[in-house]
Amino acid sequence: MSNILTWMTFTPLIGALVIAFLPKTADKAIRGTAALFTAIPLVLSFIMLQNYDSASATMQFVERTSWIPSLNVEYAMGIDGISVLMVVLTAIISFLAVFASHSVKKMLKGYFMMLMLLHVGMMGVFCALDFFLFYVYWEVMLLPMYFLVGIWGGERKEYAAIKFFLYTLFGSVLMLVGMLALYFYSKGADGTAVATFDIQKLMAMDWTQYSVSMFGYDMRFDRAVWWLLFIGFAVKVPIFPFHTWLPWAHVQAPTAVSVILAGVLLKMGTYGIFRFNFGLFPEASKENAYLLAILGIINIIYGAFCAMAQKDLKKLVAYSSVSHMGYCLLGMAVFTPFGMAGAMLQMFNHGLSAAMMFMLVGVLYDRLHHRYIVTDDGRLGFGGIAQKAPVITAVWTVAVFASLGLPTLNGFISESMIFLGAWPVYKTETIIASIGVVLGAAYLLWMVQRVFLGPWTTLHKDTETGTLHAAHELEALKLNEWIVLAPLALMCVWIGLYPQPFLNLMKESLGVLVNTLK
């Protein structure tokens, strides 16, 4: 129990090492090992939830050992209300991603090893209590993502992979500069304290007293570092205008990687803003709150319009991710309990619904080998799927309505909480943002109409010749697809009907955060 977070984080690494020694051709063994070593963190996360004390706002399951004494870096892990839902989400999505990887046929060993390494990084990011450790976990994710997208991805995979890598590395190195700046200034104004990377100690310090000079301008220290960290996280969320990597990475990645990308990786950006930008620099955050809200609204509206214009189904879902992360930003920017809780819940909800959507896109792609809602020459790529595959349509409908924000599904709870939280603070902006809900309904329902309803006009792409001809049937959902979709759908309904347990988990810690931001 005392090292549960370390076990959760590093079990996939053991899995990667085991997979390294399996023979190349042992497909089932490799997949089974991957499933086992992601099931263990999942089970541990449930055990952790059982023992999680919702009434406490302090860090729980804390583990602390000295790692690099000369730099005063500690191996410190712990979770609180802000990270607990994310840890559970990571565990769930990591496990389900193994089952979403059925379409991967080549170089399985390398694929699952990279997947396991990715899981280590993801879990570690949410648990790290030491900034240096956080940074290492953050960067550890980049390498597996590059290979996962670049080797097992779609037609433009190399471009998507390098774009993702460059963008995220750019954000990360700015974060590095900010991190080192914090480290040195943590020595205090008189330079007597020991420099530290510990997040909790850094949160207790007053950063407004220093001033730095950057590119000839003198800035207050906390503002400068707030911006450095913010750009780093903004690339990940992604916030307009740093979002251009996302349509490429999401679309070109294999299904399981899209699921992980949309389900977990995007949330790291907003988690980082919660933990570091808000936690360390309340004054600078308050000064930039309006900007954050505006950026959120731009994400919502711009993402929705872009989604509406898409002819590629996966790209539509990718832009809908941009739009939904905009809701998180709006909720975060208003610093009200409702808004922040709504934003956190939206992070969790979107993780589930986006994972479902990407899985479902993969379901269609595996069967029909294309993603055209409308082909380049104007024909409908899909059409009338409800006629021959009602079950697939039903699951799609659950995902679409969860994404849209239909009451009784999870999206409604988080979006309405965000609006309820934002209304007292920004009235006009909230009205503009709520147009995003209408736009969301527009592009999603229009997509449903063109893809699932109407006469059967579905096309099938021949993988060898690349030509499109009429499809005659659509296979039903297979077991591995049910394993991924059913739990996600059930959770969407559960949270939509009874979100209180989830809200209770984060209440205390968010309460503390809201107080510091007053």
Added chain:
Amino acid sequence: MNSLLIATPPMILCGGSVLVLLMGLWIKSHKALLISTVLTLAATAAFYLNFASKESQSAFAGMLVHDPLGNFFSIFSVFVTAIVVLVSARSSEIKKDRRSEYYSILLALASGLIFMSVSTHLLLIYLAVETVSILSYTLAGFNREKGTSVEASMKYVVYGSAASAIMIYGMSFIYGLTGGLELQQIRSYFEITSPDQVPTMMWLATLLVFAGIGYKISAAPMHMWTPDVYEGSPTPVSALLSVAPKAAGFALLIRFFVTGFTFPTAVSDIAIAKSGEAFLIAGSLNWPKFLMFSSILTMFMGNLAALGQSSVKRILAYSSIAHAGYMLMGMTTLTADGISAIAFYLVIYCFMNIGAFWVASKVEDVFGGDQLRHFRGLVYRQPFYAVVMGVFLFSLVGLPPFAGFIGKLYLFQAIIAKGMYSFAIIAAANSVISLYYYVKIIKAMFLESPEVKMPSGKLAFDSRFTMAFLLLLAIPNLILGLYWEPVIKIANEAVSIFVR
């Protein structure tokens, strides 16, 4: 320790050099030559490990010095030469009948490198630099049959001679102005002369010397020889050139500026710097700013020029220019932290860079070229080499959890501690730019399918020896990324003589 004892290591190396050369006349066994070379290097290293000292001891009336910094760089040079000997052992670019001359030159080069690291007298500095340079010219042109190798050597000769001439010109001015050739004598001049009485000529003189040393470390704008020389030379020689003279050049830079040109602070009459405080350098030139601009220029030149290259050796050459730029970051702040960061970075850099060149050497041997298309699909043909090259390249980018990140971390730390945020952001942006060209190689190896035909016959790739040693180079990249205390301790010790 008397002077002769202090100078024993270079003497062992010179003796070994002559021995191997003579052996080559009668003994045709390559193994014997190889073993004798390695033994000579081992003997030298053993000497240093035995006689390591914490204090500074002068030899030959102020010509040499035996101190931790010199020890560090001497052992480093010997170590790098030993690895390069191993890299060259199986390389097909160095003809079999010239092996004895090759090893002999390598040993003599190592002794030149040691002299560069320990000399404190301007003339010996010049001699050492010339020794290393001339032997490097020979090594660069070692592959006589290949036109590019001869061309590389020619370019190196012309450029190097000009740079050395500029350096000695500057040294002559320094002698004229200060009246001393020993670095200690130059320092004494500064101790008795107040800053505003130092003639303006002084900064020009030091600038000229910096140009000469900068040529050795490939700092812009003295870097232009690097790409052509690295591309044309036999790959093991490129591996050596990219690490060893650069390290010795940095040792020289450090010693030249810190020993010779630092102003005494108010605290004491010898340059004292606690960890974190800066050295002051003489002359009206704002040296920290100048070094900063030099570093930025070097980084940009190296990184931007590498973006368009299709030859892996040229990419690695430009990358070594960029890394010289990163290392100059450590010099900029003139703090002990910065200088120990340079020393630390060089250790990691040695593992990364020689490994990368070694894999490039293997690919050149087997596939006949070093273009990106020769690397395509390497993961399908030789997964071990592709993976290990991936480790080296990601370490060069500076990505956690590889050791390259830790090296860059310490360099960044040195400048951020002094509040140079703009500089840090520019250096960080350079890291991102560098990712693109390293990933070009990774992309070719992992993401693309093989293009060049696999040659038939006994493959030079199938070598347990090479794989074992590549693994020995790759493992520190992974381990030092997580636990590097011993190495940073050694680096701090090396700099400790400047810190009281």
